[in-house]
Amino acid sequence: MPSPLSIELTGMNLITVIVVAVIAVLALLVAFVLVREVLSASEGTSRMKEIAAAVQEGAAAYLNRQFKTLAIFAVVVFFVLFLLPAETMNERIGRSIFFLVGAVFSAITGYMGMWLAVRGNVRVAAAANESGEQKAMKIAFRTGGVAGMFTVGLGLLGAAIVVLVYKGEAPKVLEGFGFGAALLAMFMRVGGGIFTKAADVGADLVGKVEQGIPEDDPRNAATIADNVGDNV
Numbered sequence: 001m002p003s004p005l006s007i008e009l010t011g012m013n014l015i016t017v018i019v020v021a022v023i024a025v026l027a028l029l030v031a032f033v034l035v036r037e038v039l040s041a042s043e044g045t046s047r048m049k050e051i052a053a054a055v056q057e058g059a060a061a062y063l064n065r066q067f068k069t070l071a072i073f074a075v076v077v078f079f080v081l082f083l084l085p086a087e088t089m090n091e092r093i094g095r096s097i098f099f100l101v102g103a104v105f106s107a108i109t110g111y112m113g114m115w116l117a118v119r120g121n122v123r124v125a126a127a128a129n130e131s132g133e134q135k136a137m138k139i140a141f142r143t144g145g146v147a148g149m150f151t152v153g154l155g156l157l158g159a160a161i162v163v164l165v166y167k168g169e170a171p172k173v174l175e176g177f178g179f180g181a182a183l184l185a186m187f188m189r190v191g192g193g194i195f196t197k198a199a200d201v202g203a204d205l206v207g208k209v210e211q212g213i214p215e216d217d218p219r220n221a222a223t224i225a226d227n228v229g230d231n232v
Contacts, residue, residue, distance in 0.1 A: 017160050017163050017164055018160075018164075020156050020159070020160045021156070021157060021160035021161070021164070023156060024152070024153045024154070024155075024156035024157035024160060025153070025157065026153075027149045027150075027152045027153030027156070028149065028150065028153035028154070028157070030145075030149050031112075031145075031146050031149035031150050031153060034142045034143075034145050034146045034149065035112075035116060035146055037142055038116060038119070038120050038123060038139055038142050038143050038146070039119065039123075041123040041126070041127060041139050042123065042126045042127070042130065043122050043123060043126055044122060044123075044125060044126030044129065044130070045126075048122050048125060048126060049122065051122075051218050051224075052118070052119070052121065052122035054218075054224045055118050055121070055224055055227045055228055055231075056118045056119065058224055058225055058227075058228035059114055059115070059118045059228050059231060059232070062195065062228055062232060063111060063114060063115075066188065066191055067107060067111075070103075070107070070184060070187055070188070073187070074099075074100060074103045074180070074184065077099065077180075077183070078096050078099055078100055079096075081095055081096045081099050081176060081179075082095075082096040086172065087169075087172070088169070090166075090169065091166075091169045091172050091173065094162075094165075094166055094169065094172075094173040094176070095172060095173050095175060095176035096176060097176075098158070098162055098173050098174075098176045098177040098180070099176035099177065099179055099180035100180060101158055101177060101180065102158060102176065102177040102178060102179065102180030102181035102182075102184075103180035103181065103183065103184040104180075105154040105155070105157075105158055105180075105181055106154075106180065106181040106182075106184040106185045106188070107184055107188075108150065108154060109147060109150040109151050109154055109185075110184075110185065110188045112146060112147065112150050113146065113147030113150065114231050114232055116143055116146050116147075117143060117147075117231045118228070118231050120139060120140065120142075120143030121227075121231070123139050123143075124136045124139050124140045124143070127139050155181065158177050158181070159174060159177065162174050162177055188232075191232075192229070192232030195228075195229050195232055196226075196229030196230065196232060197229075198229075199222060199225040199226045199228065199229040200226050200229060202222045202225070202226075203220055203222035203223050203225065203226040206220060206222050
């Protein structure tokens with residue numbers, strides 16, 4: 001039985017991997033086109049822009065804090081994976097490096113999704129107010145489509161690179177890539193859920209219970225945090 005190192009990527013297998021890589025690049029190009037189309041839409045009134053800017057500022061603060069914490073965790077796991085046994089040193093190095101690549105790709109996807117979401121929200125509201133539900137739905141769909149295209153594009157691109165570089169050793173290296181992407185996505189999802197619920201409860205307790213302010217009223221500062229949470 002041939003060793004993994006003796007397996008070559010040739011013929012239709014090579015063509016298939018290249019086609020997958022091309023599809024990944026096309027998905028990323030579509031994502032950038034969707035971003036431009038969403039950002040070209042109207043942001044509505046000055047008051048809408050003011051509230052949207054506050055939500056965007058809160059989202060940026062949340063993302064910066066989250067990624068600083070996750071970066072430390074990712075570096076620790078990188079060294080742990082490097083110390084774990086593997087058949088070859090090349091496989092061990094590739095597994096650790098592509099763990100970080102997967103984590104970075106997952107972070108990019110999450111960042112772009114939330115970055116555009118907090119900018120798409122105000123544009124959807126403006127479109128619904130100015131042009132009706134059809135245009136608003138179109139902007140909302142394209143805003144969500146960006147995260148989907150980044151997920152598919154970066155996932156396929158990373159997997160294709162691993163297969164092209166490591167060939168027979170690719171399955172073991174892909175473990176690191178998939179682990180990095182899934183682990184960071186899980187922490188971002190759980191962290192976002194906790195933040196969302198904490199902001200929601202805080203806004204309700206302070207606004208509706210203590211001050212008698214209606215729900216989602218921008219006069220309540222916690223409402224801004226609540227809206228940030230709705231995007232994470």
